Amino acid sequence: MNFYRDATWVLEDIEKEAAKERISGSMQTLVLRSCKKYKLKSNPKHIYAVLDSCWKYKPYLEKVMKKARILEDIPKKKGKPLFSRLTLLLLCHDLLLSKQKRIQMGKHPIKDYVLKFKSPLHSEMVKLKLKLKVRDLSEVVLSEDITNDLPPVRWIRINPLKCHPNGDTEPVLAELRKKFTLKVNEWSDLVPGSIYYDEYIPNLFGIHPTDKITAHELYKHGKIIIQDRASCFPAHILHPGADDIVIDACSAPGNKTTHTASYICSGPPKDNIIRIYAFEKDPERAKILQKMVKVAGCSSNIDVKVGDFTKLATPDKCKGATGFIVDPSCSGSGIFGRKFFDSLNKRKMDEKDDDNDVIPDEQEEFMAKEELQTRLAKLSSFQFQMVKHAMSFPAAKKIVYSTCSIHAEENERVVIDLLLDKAVQEWGWKVAPRTEVIPSWPRRGKVEEFGEVFRNGTAHNPRQLAEGCIRALPKEDGGIGFFAVCFERK
Ligand SMILES: C[S@@+](CC[C@H](N)C(=O)[O-])C[C@H]1O[C@@H](n2cnc3c(N)ncnc32)[C@H](O)[C@@H]1O
Incomplete structure (x- = not known):
């Protein structure tokens, strides 16, 4: 029972945090914070694993519990319910959705209480899955996760530096139209297979985030570049x-550098005159920058300089900027992209021993x-x-x-x-x-x-x-x- 009691306290904190307008921290951080606050003995890794899953399924579990009427008959002591709503949620989660499909505790009144509702809980769960047309609830949760974590639009810009002979983007657009046949007037109307022509940035288009583009020849040849609209x-x-003459002070990975080059050159470069000095302090990132510049077809006009912009860049070295x-x-x-960080940190946490001090920084x-x-x-x-x-x-x-x-x-x-x-x-x-x-x-x-x-x-x-x-x-x-x-x- 101790584990469920500890997990309930943490879940209460998470519920309070989720009610705020801006949640400060990932699920992992919230769990660790509460574990420390209450000096809990239970393993935070274990609590995190259960709560991460329970939180995802919470709206569905709550529906099932309501239909099974489990919250209506909770025994009372001095007028107050004996079992907390959130502890019951955790028990129902383990009974219905955990791998072993069982409540992990010895004999206890709360366990007996939940087990009394075992049949209605199971049958309501079956009904819900039928209604959602899924065999397993994970199917809906997974697709929600992906949708929540994706950017609302995948922005792609046509790179005139790779449009021969004079930067005419029309042939590339014609290619794109073959793949994205439906033109929409608002980016919010995008559906798979459609395209939106941006009204603010020339040569920029929005496609649905689930549409794959990186395997496309246009992308492989640097004729289109994936770049968020605001970043343009x-x-x-x-x-x-x-x-x-432009200086890009902090260039890697190089999206803004190559975009800037497209304004200066407007078509494939015709000379080797340096028009952009691209600074990047981090040598590893500078390698990516070099690659991006090459793929975008503007290496002859861009001088990549590896080092600190405030020290390396002088009016003498970058004449006439x-x-x-x-x-x-x-x-x-x-x-955004919280799921990435959550899963990254989950991995980090899994790699660590069972200590309580795993605070990512x-x-x-x-x-x-x-x-x-x-x-x-x-x-x-x-x-x-x-x-x-x-x-x-x-x-x-x-x-x-x-x-x-x-x-x-x-x-x-x-x-x-x-x-x-x-x-x-x-x-x-x-x-x-x-x-x-x-x-x-x-x-x-x-x-x-x-x-x-x-x-x-x-x-x-x-x-x-x-x-x-x-x-x-x-x-x-x-x-x-x-x-x-x-x-x-x-
Ligand atoms: C926000 S990113 C730049 C993104 C880039 N402008 C783009 O659109 O692709 C910031 C970059 O600045 C680099 N940086 C940080 N301090 C720097 C410095 N003092 N001089 C040059 N580059 C620096 C970082 O290594 C990082 O790659």
């Missing part, structure tokens, strides 16, 4: 032309609030330095700063710190107005962040600053959470 915003905002893409490391809080999701604040402070100071370094280049005219974070600390507040910086002011940098930053995109920066520092009527108008920024919400806006802003000087 920076190059489109920078919009460099044939006379520009006019535009910058600064997309530094961030918390990644706009990126890499992802923001797994962090306590204070830890997150400390990490955000570190990240924003690094992000500030990266943009400020770009701003110090004398020929620079335009800098696009972006993150895939939803936190104001890494977004609007970095912009504020830059605008307040004396050197930045002397260099003459301003936030570009909405008219120059994909004006039709509806979701803009957070005006309240700017309003806390700047007042209307001063050099910086909070509303105008916020309007100059772009935000994208994860999933709701068709992909990852994102932030972009453009600094310019005339």
Whole structure:
């Protein structure tokens, strides 16, 4: 019984957390946190395994339990039910859905109580499966898992650098149309086999996330590139032309680098003149960047530089740089795909011994609030330095700063710190107005962040600053959470 009692306490905490608007942590973190809080003796690995499964099936189990009327006759003591709803849920889970299909405890009144309902529980479970047209409930849970974890759209862009002879994308689009025969007007209407033509980014298309594209010849030959829509915003905002020299400060894996190249070259490169300096600090990631640049067909115009942008990039070494893409490391809080991390951590947990101290430390999701604040402070100071370094280049005219974070600390507040910086002011940098930053995109920066520092009527108008920024919400806006802003000087 001790195990079920411990698991009930943890499940209560999980239920409370799930009721919040934003769940702070994966299932694994929540379990570990509660186990520590209550100093539980039961093995957290075991509790996690049971609760992970029980939580997935909870809506179905609750239906079955309700139909079997198991919650209606719970014996009472001093007017209060003797058994908790969640302990009963756990027992029913083990009886109906665990591998052994049995309750793992010795003789106990609660076990006797549940077993009294064994037949109605089983028959209600059979009825539910018939209704759902599945042989096993795992079939519905698995497909829900996959759907919840997939991005709402798979975004693909046609790469004009691989469209011979002059970057005409029409033949590639014609190929795509053969595979995706139905054109839809909204990305939310996408179904397998259909295609959506994006209204914000040229040559960008949305397809259904379950549609496979990586085996397609167009993909293999770099004629189409998978890239989230929001991640295409920076190059489109920078919009460099044939006379520009661009520095991509943080390049790997290279999506924005090759997208930027498509604006500069607009078709297959015709010379070997370096037009983009692509910096990447991590040597391993730089290898991926090299590969991406090659596949995208623009290696002759891109100079990949492995090292720290703030140390290696100087106006002397990158002569005449006019535009910058600064997309530094961030918390990644706009990126979803929790199942991946959950399964990753489950694997990590499985690999460890039975200790209680398995606290993963890499992802923001797994962090306590204070830890997150400390990490955000570190990240924003690094992000500030990266943009400020770009701003110090004398020929620079335009800098696009972006993150895939939803936190104001890494977004609007970095912009504020830059605008307040004396050197930045002397260099003459301003936030570009909405008219120059994909004006039709509806979701803009957070005006309240700017309003806390700047007042209307001063050099910086909070509303105008916020309007100059772009935000994208994860999933709701068709992909990852994102932030972009453009600094310019005339
Ligand atoms: C968010 S990712 C960039 C994604 C890339 N812009 C794209 O769209 O494919 C940030 C990258 O910056 C690199 N990085 C971090 N600090 C850096 C520095 N000081 N100089 C150059 N690159 C850095 C990281 O290794 C990481 O690969």
